[in-house]
Amino acid sequence: MKTDIPALMRARRLDAIVVRxxxxxxxxxxxxxxxxxxxxxxxxxxxxxxPLLVASPIERDTxxxxxxxxxxxxDYDLIEYTKRHHNDRFRAAVAILSDLLRDEGxxxxxxxxxxxxxxxxxxxxxxxxxxxxHIEVVGEPYPNLFQVARQTKDAQxxxxxxxxGERTGRLLDxxxxxxxxxxxxNGVLVHADGRPVTVGDVKEHIRLEMARLNLAEAHENIFxxxxxxxxxxxxxxxxxxxxxxxxxxxxVFPYDPATGYFxxxxxxxxxxxxxxxLAERWQQVKTVFDRVLAELxxxxxxxxxxxxxxxxxxxxxxxxxxxxxxxxxxxxxxxGHGLGLDIHEPPALxxxxxxxxxxxxxxxxxxxxxLYEPDTPPDGGPGGWxxxxxxxxAFDHDGHLVNLTAYPCPMxxxxxxxxx
Amino acid sequence: MKTDIPALMRARRLDAIVVRxxxxxxxxxxxxxxxxxxxxxxxxxxxxxxPLLVASPIERDTxxxxxxxxxxxxDYDLIEYTKRHHNDRFRAAVAILSDLLRDEGxxxxxxxxxxxxxxxxxxxxxxxxxxxxHIEVVGEPYPNLFQVARQTKDAQxxxxxxxxGERTGRLLDxxxxxxxxxxxxNGVLVHADGRPVTVGDVKEHIRLEMARLNLAEAHENIFxxxxxxxxxxxxxxxxxxxxxxxxxxxxVFPYDPATGYFxxxxxxxxxxxxxxxLAERWQQVKTVFDRVLAELxxxxxxxxxxxxxxxxxxxxxxxxxxxxxxxxxxxxxxxGHGLGLDIHEPPALxxxxxxxxxxxxxxxxxxxxxLYEPDTPPDGGPGGWxxxxxxxxAFDHDGHLVNLTAYPCPMxxxxxxxxx
Numbered sequence: 001m002k003t004d005i006p007a008l009m010r011a012r013r014l015d016a017i018v019v020r021x022x023x024x025x026x027x028x029x030x031x032x033x034x035x036x037x038x039x040x041x042x043x044x045x046x047x048x049x050x051p052l053l054v055a056s057p058i059e060r061d062t063x064x065x066x067x068x069x070x071x072x073x074x075d076y077d078l079i080e081y082t083k084r085h086h087n088d089r090f091r092a093a094v095a096i097l098s099d100l101l102r103d104e105g106x107x108x109x110x111x112x113x114x115x116x117x118x119x120x121x122x123x124x125x126x127x128x129x130x131x132x133x134h135i136e137v138v139g140e141p142y143p144n145l146f147q148v149a150r151q152t153k154d155a156q157x158x159x160x161x162x163x164x165g166e167r168t169g170r171l172l173d174x175x176x177x178x179x180x181x182x183x184x185x186n187g188v189l190v191h192a193d194g195r196p197v198t199v200g201d202v203k204e205h206i207r208l209e210m211a212r213l214n215l216a217e218a219h220e221n222i223f224x225x226x227x228x229x230x231x232x233x234x235x236x237x238x239x240x241x242x243x244x245x246x247x248x249x250x251x252v253f254p255y256d257p258a259t260g261y262f263x264x265x266x267x268x269x270x271x272x273x274x275x276x277x278l279a280e281r282w283q284q285v286k287t288v289f290d291r292v293l294a295e296l297x298x299x300x301x302x303x304x305x306x307x308x309x310x311x312x313x314x315x316x317x318x319x320x321x322x323x324x325x326x327x328x329x330x331x332x333x334x335x336g337h338g339l340g341l342d343i344h345e346p347p348a349l350x351x352x353x354x355x356x357x358x359x360x361x362x363x364x365x366x367x368x369x370x371l372y373e374p375d376t377p378p379d380g381g382p383g384g385w386x387x388x389x390x391x392x393x394a395f396d397h398d399g400h401l402v403n404l405t406a407y408p409c410p411m412x413x414x415x416x417x418x419x420x
Numbered sequence: 421m422k423t424d425i426p427a428l429m430r431a432r433r434l435d436a437i438v439v440r441x442x443x444x445x446x447x448x449x450x451x452x453x454x455x456x457x458x459x460x461x462x463x464x465x466x467x468x469x470x471p472l473l474v475a476s477p478i479e480r481d482t483x484x485x486x487x488x489x490x491x492x493x494x495d496y497d498l499i500e501y502t503k504r505h506h507n508d509r510f511r512a513a514v515a516i517l518s519d520l521l522r523d524e525g526x527x528x529x530x531x532x533x534x535x536x537x538x539x540x541x542x543x544x545x546x547x548x549x550x551x552x553x554h555i556e557v558v559g560e561p562y563p564n565l566f567q568v569a570r571q572t573k574d575a576q577x578x579x580x581x582x583x584x585g586e587r588t589g590r591l592l593d594x595x596x597x598x599x600x601x602x603x604x605x606n607g608v609l610v611h612a613d614g615r616p617v618t619v620g621d622v623k624e625h626i627r628l629e630m631a632r633l634n635l636a637e638a639h640e641n642i643f644x645x646x647x648x649x650x651x652x653x654x655x656x657x658x659x660x661x662x663x664x665x666x667x668x669x670x671x672v673f674p675y676d677p678a679t680g681y682f683x684x685x686x687x688x689x690x691x692x693x694x695x696x697x698l699a700e701r702w703q704q705v706k707t708v709f710d711r712v713l714a715e716l717x718x719x720x721x722x723x724x725x726x727x728x729x730x731x732x733x734x735x736x737x738x739x740x741x742x743x744x745x746x747x748x749x750x751x752x753x754x755x756g757h758g759l760g761l762d763i764h765e766p767p768a769l770x771x772x773x774x775x776x777x778x779x780x781x782x783x784x785x786x787x788x789x790x791l792y793e794p795d796t797p798p799d800g801g802p803g804g805w806x807x808x809x810x811x812x813x814a815f816d817h818d819g820h821l822v823n824l825t826a827y828p829c830p831m832x833x834x835x836x837x838x839x840x
Binding site for chain 2: 020021023024025028037039056057058059060061062074077078079080082083087088089090111112113114115116117118119120121122123124125126137138139140141142144207208210211212214216218219220231232233234235257325326328332333344351352353354
């Protein structure tokens with residue numbers, strides 16, 4: 001949580017932190033400024049001092065709305081600095097930050113955060129360190145201060161994420177209504193004029209409905225029938241007609257444009273009917289999914305639930321990444337990920353050997369077991385299918401598990417068949 | 421252009437380049453993979469060799485669609501590497517990239533690109549350099565290889581950006597239709613039930629219309645009446661009713677979700693009527709805008725046009741940043757910016773002392789002179805207004821200037837007044 005930052009600075013022996021960037025890409029900065037948009041801002045916090053926000057004059061009203069003490073980049077005019085540094089903009093940029101840190105009385109260990117070009121960051125922070133012998137430039141490995149702070153959400157963040165979940169539920173309602181409103185002929189969903197209903201038609205409906213619900217997406221949702229779903233990040237070919245009796249993986253991860261917080265949900269279903277061998281597999285995933293949701297506990301290791309799911313799928317005869325890190329069949333990913341201002345952030349429900357995270361109040365994460373079969377399996381069973389079920393859940397500050405998705409898991413979406 | 425990359429590598433004496441990241445944030449990576457979404461990919465290009473794309477197994481179909489030679493991260497399993505490195509994930513990550521570079525026969529000067537946490541990049545590339553004495557880790561100051569390559573668009577990119585401009589024009593049509601469809605009472609736009617039409621109502625219309633046109637936005641558009649527009653990046657208060665006779669700055673910068681390319685356009689207009697002193701100022705901006713558009717030439721310095729605009733506004737008595745780097749009145753920004761996969765990228769139409777860019781075919785950029793008056797000006801004239809006009813233009817590969825916006829500049833949007 002944001003209120004953990006001073007303690008995290010002490011634990012990491014940081015005398016100051018600097019977070020710089022564009023809030024569109026640097027979610028650590030977006031986190032600190034509370035969702036407003038700033039294109040080129042710098043947040044400076046010294047231990048035991050109120051933070052400073054440095055902003056562009058053309059964003060001064062937005063910056064002021066954060067309530068932080070504010071300075072403007074026009075105090076350190078890049079044109080003047082560049083002239084003074086023989087037209088070398090890089091040296092000017094180093095000098096500006098050096099002067100700002102000096103003017104703000106910064107010394108000691110200073111952590112740097114926010115997204116920037118990797119190569120530029122490397123030479124810029126080297127030059128900054130060289131120019132400021134009283135400063136130790138600190139970069140942090142995973143998990144850095146913000147990865148730790150942000151993985152537990154405060155009550156206000158939980159309330160925002162709950163509302164995003166509710167709106168996402170309305171989106172799912174609308175998509176399922178759209179599908180049940182269609183008719184099928186010869187096993188293919190068709191429009192009134194007989195043209196097939198395609199993945200692209202569904203995606204268009206999703207796009208319009210997201211706008212109505214004031215939800216946005218950072219990249220395209222997944223609506224992947226049959227074999228297409230069997231590579232987990234395939235989004236689905238727009239031209240593909242929707243057929244009855246196929247698995248359809250529908251994974252959507254909208255965010256609220258006003259606050260930036262994400263939701264993440266997956267449903268896998270069949271249009272019309274579920275063929276027996278696939279219905280059985282769907283039920284296997286559903287059983288594991290329900291079991292994980294029922295067993296999640298504060299104080300338990302995140303990794304334990306990935307073990308549990310690997311145990312369950314392996315006992316059913318499916319390969320898992322735990323058995324074979326190269327498998328592309330069976331259970332091919334981890335059980336879940338934290339989410340917030342990023343769609344993927346800590347905690348991780350995986351088997352990384354350094355994953356000693358235990359669940360605590362404020363954790364918000366996905367639970368998403370899945371099975372994948374891109375080809376004909378060795379036992380000669382059905383191939384070209386995928387089943388993943390996913391909810392976003394949270395531990396609130398009373399220690400209760402709250403399902404932010406709270407949406408049914410239909411296996412079959414009924415559609416009316418037209419004769420002939 | 422993409423085809424310039426080998427020559428740019430030679431000119432910068434780079435034996436290889438590495439671009440790593442998530443295509444949602446790392447537009448250099450998005451540029452190389454042609455708009456598909458990859459969450460954790462690495463692009464490696466050695467001089468005079470075909471590129472390699474390393475992707476996650478769960479994104480292998482997407483990665484394969486790029487046509488690049490492909491490897492999967494499962495060849496360098498992070499869990500196994502982390503175990504081998506005493507559960508130190510950072511050392512494991514350095515070892516993985518070291519092994520990959522060794523396996524691909526990379527040595528010499530290697531440039532690193534793509535967005536990542538600044539502090540992490542600093543320690544990661546230091547550790548990589550220390551572990552690979554045969555490699556010189558290169559970070560580049562502005563403008564780096566990609567900033568140079570991407571600032572000239574090829575014919576295919578120009579065609580895409582032209583289409584985004586056309587759809588943005590349809591968005592403007594729809595917004596102006598929405599406004600002219602309203603009625604005014606006592607100088608305020610009102611709904612049929614008498615409630616005022618607000619900035620938020622317009623923004624909702626924009627959101628729905630963008631979805632219909634398959635356009636998206638990275639952050640909120642600007643629809644800023646009166647004084648709100650006078651700080652250029654204010655987006656407009658949603659609750660604010662729309663009044664006749666005020667300046668309204670409408671700046672919208674949608675991108676095409678399929679390709680990621682942006683458009684950028686601003687219109688400033690008055691609802692109902694333009695009060696005389698503001699109509700005169702609107703015309704001053706329009707005259708400067710038209711003059712710049714008429715004088716743009718291949719081979720001319722970008723900076724020259726900012727000089728021209730400063731000359732014009734100063735001769736009319738307005739302060740400019742050239743005269744006073746701290747002014748918050750008058751002309752308070754540069755004339756324009758390149759755009760493409762980022763909303764702001766080179767070329768820059770500004771007076772940075774290192775700006776020696778001359779216009780060449782393939783440049784796509786905004787032209788956006790503006791005047792701003794947040795307070796009552798010293799001469800006692802009207803305060804609390806802003807006027808900015810902006811088109812996105814391109815030099816095509818025949819050397820012709822093409823206006824990608826090609827949209828009228830209405831000063832007054834007529835609305836019907838209801839009596840009483």
